[in-house]
Amino acid sequence: MAVSFLACEVSDLCLGKPPLRSLSASATVADALAALKGSDESFISVWSCDHRNDGVGYCRCVGKVCMVDVICYLCTEDNLLSPSSALNKPLSSILPKDPSLVVHLQPSSSLLEAIDLILEGAQNIVVPILPTKRSGVSRRKQHQNGVSSHNGREFCWLTQEDVIRFLLGSIGLFTPLPALSIDSLGIITSDVLAFDYYSPASSALGAISKSLTQQTSVAIVDTDGTFIGEISPFTLACCDETVAAAIATLSAGDLMAYIDCGGPPEDLVRVVKARLKEKNLEKMLEEFTILSSVVGDTSASSSSSSDEESPTRTLARAGRYTRSSSYSARMVRKAEAIVCHPKSSLVAVMIQAIAHRVNYLWVIEDDCSLVGIVTFSNMLKVFREHLETVN
Template sequence: MAVRLLNYEVADLCLGKPPLRSLSASASLASALSALKSSDDGCISVWSCLHSAGECRCIGKVSMVDVICFLSKDDNLSSPSTALKSPVSALLPKLPGLVCHVEPSSSLLEAIDLILGGAQNLVVPIKTNSRRKQQKSSNSSTSHNGREFCWLTQEDVIRFLLSSIGLFSPIPSMSINALGLITTEFLSVEYHSPASSAVAAISQSLTGQTSVAVVDDYGILIGEISPFTLACCDETVAAAIRTLSAGDLMAYIDCGGPPEDLVRVVEARLKEKNLEGVLDEFTICSSGTPSNSSSSSSDDDSSSVNTPLRRSGRYNRSGSYSARMVRRAEAIVCHSGSSLVAVMIQAIAHRVNYVWVIEEDCSLAGIVTFSNMLKVFRQHLHSLA
């Protein structure tokens, strides 16, 4: 019976989770950018620590999307190197409760309730033996007062529930429409509108863990501008956001590198806006040194950081694009008659927290999110509590 799920604790979902990499809230955006580029995760946790009092709290997280949206502002785009001197705390959303500390002994229901209450990430202490603690205590990027932490997300909980999906029968086989999971209020932008007009929506979609739909004049879904895709890019995309249309931005961020014709368009429009120095600024900011510096460890490393606009995307040390990080701008879709379990599998397979719902003519009908799915499962579990 599904009642056995009530006995699971948060610790059961943390097995094998890597420790969080962290930054101080007083660190610069440049430090955050460097940490993000060297991290396998899509975001870095931000901490406020009073070591003298033994108090350390995770107060938020930052991603490449936060950096890109910050740099795409007019004042910051004109001088990226100056903008990157700002404290990382400038990127943190003003909404409280997006990150929440919980104990490993907290129940699965408590975790779901916190997520439904608005928490994006649950920060959980990692249980380690004394030998591991000694090995890790010297790692300042992951250790806080001798403790390490991991975090849980909506996706982690959904994956866990999917592993026991049969216990919720017949709910998984019901359609998302019958379950009332389709939300008709969503973020969207028209294909030919300036990409800069979508910056606020991109930031909002990052907070809501959804995406921005790109539609034509008839409401047909063309694609999306997804935070998950932008997180695979680098900071130079800010220049493309300020100069391209929403439709062209999709092509620019799609699959590991912008087309050369769009690169030339961005360069030309930067000149029209009297922002000729932006490309040089981005080169210096990305490499940490001037482009003619000989401090690079290899030719491959040098080429991957000294031409950032032409190589927008996340690259590994060899200079080749990391297939693991690739995300396409093509939207993931389903229909109102799709079953809940099918949509869950679809979202998890594509590493997204949502699936767009379209009509037979491809017009956009709404969106289904992990949050809405969790509400259905929570109602079922609540009846057993």
């Protein structure tokens, strides 16, 4: 039964999915920043299109960008000195170089094909939206909201979370696999991205970029290796570009507090300003203040009626969620992260990850020592191997 279940079409997973908001590959980083601030989605699709009328035109999604891409880009030394100049560069400056992260599939493709692509490294699977009777009406509304069609077609994309959620809906077909512990299944990855609490946040930039590509996170540990918390791309994606100032000046541990959903503590805001001054980076903060209004920071316009905005207020918004998000967290030694135990069952871990809208869970022992990480990709590999054994 499980084999026939996985023969279902990916169009079954696309029901109700919204069409993609998109950017042209010829856009600038500033265009991407404005699109991200004006969207409820964490990622914006990037397209290369040739709209010729000779029947051989094409449209293809060539990647995706999120706020983390912009933030990491702005954190480089040259870009910190002149953020406005950096934002005028082409979008290719921040577009991930790995073309396999985003792939296309036809609606008639099987779920098994989608799982195999994910296991090969795909993060998002682009699928054409099949037309319905109300497509014309909904398309007009969507265009008003910034949704684009490509050669007359609209697309959605499937993520690892979509596939895991779909499998969970029929989890009984895979008995006894769901009841087994993640430890016994061997899906805990011990090779994790981790940094000491007191290390400079800037030293973790490469790890943050890598965790975004891997759809994982960066663990923060103390001197004896005990898990304290994380710097999560999922959290950073809900911040704005000015968090680059915090990354340039704070420790990894302080950055965790700075990007907390309640907004950065005022004492950390003062620390960031003072250290920017020490590094002769005051101009960067002034440019960020100007950029917040130019790019269209809606949270600024709704929170203040003044014509000018202070650098302190700009920084104070940097750690707040600037769009709707279902992300929530569990407290671990005064820091926030989603965790499980090595003996947790596969189905329990799936439910926990989906409930918190993350692609991974940290695995810790009772004493908070870090064991490793378990990801959606790890879980899908187990289901794929299970299917091979029942064939």
